[in-house]
Amino acid sequence: MKKVLLLSGSQRKESLNQRLLANLAKRIEPQVTVDMVQHGEINLPLFDQDLELNPEIQKNVFNLHSRIASSEALIVACPEYNGLITPYLKNTIDWVSRLQYLNSSCSNAFLDKPVLLVSVSTGWSGGAVGLPSARTLLGYVGCHVLGGSISIPTVSQYVKDSGFSFSADYENLIKFHLERFLRVVGAK
Numbered sequence: 001m002k003k004v005l006l007l008s009g010s011q012r013k014e015s016l017n018q019r020l021l022a023n024l025a026k027r028i029e030p031q032v033t034v035d036m037v038q039h040g041e042i043n044l045p046l047f048d049q050d051l052e053l054n055p056e057i058q059k060n061v062f063n064l065h066s067r068i069a070s071s072e073a074l075i076v077a078c079p080e081y082n083g084l085i086t087p088y089l090k091n092t093i094d095w096v097s098r099l100q101y102l103n104s105s106c107s108n109a110f111l112d113k114p115v116l117l118v119s120v121s122t123g124w125s126g127g128a129v130g131l132p133s134a135r136t137l138l139g140y141v142g143c144h145v146l147g148g149s150i151s152i153p154t155v156s157q158y159v160k161d162s163g164f165s166f167s168a169d170y171e172n173l174i175k176f177h178l179e180r181f182l183r184v185v186g187a188k
């Protein structure tokens, strides 16, 4: 079975973007193996080249690098911080992107990985204003970022228990993009 890695740009305990990933995971799990980066699992310091050879940090970076490299594709959820992606997402990608230059057993983990971008926010934009910066960054490191994305604004109205109950329109949007993503991954 193909493997898909799910990564949230917010590591907040109550992150709505992480919650969106959990919702998407349930929908795709019958067709693919899901590896979701859980809250607090990847906590890398702010990138500094002087820290690159620190063995503890390298171990953490290697762990995430391996999870990305062994996945066929990624779904990245990212809230918008002042119109851009979060520092957490940029920092995480910066760390992983460097490993190919430090460890001869590592190549570019991002190369040619299809990526679906998704976001939710409590405000009007749904995080959509920040996604072009995610597209630029992930494209820069070698991913094939899918042309469409899922963005859901004013998401608080859809929160139900520990998940979401979306309107029919958003259900259709989610189904459309997930089916397309699974076709690209070769799982459909």
Ligand SMILES: Cc1cc2nc3c(=O)[nH]c(=O)nc-3n(C[C@H](O)[C@H](O)[C@H](O)COP(=O)(O)O)c2cc1C
Binding pocket: 010, 011, 012, 014, 015, 016, 017, 018, 079, 080, 081, 082, 083, 084, 120, 121, 122, 123, 124, 125, 126, 127
């Ligand atoms: C530093 C910061 C900047 C933010 N900037 C924006 C923004 O530019 N546009 C927006 O719609 N929401 C913005 N927000 C609100 C977040 O998108 C919202 O809190 C979102 O739910 C956070 O995602 P999370 O629940 O996954 O942590 C900002 C929040 C923070 C903390």
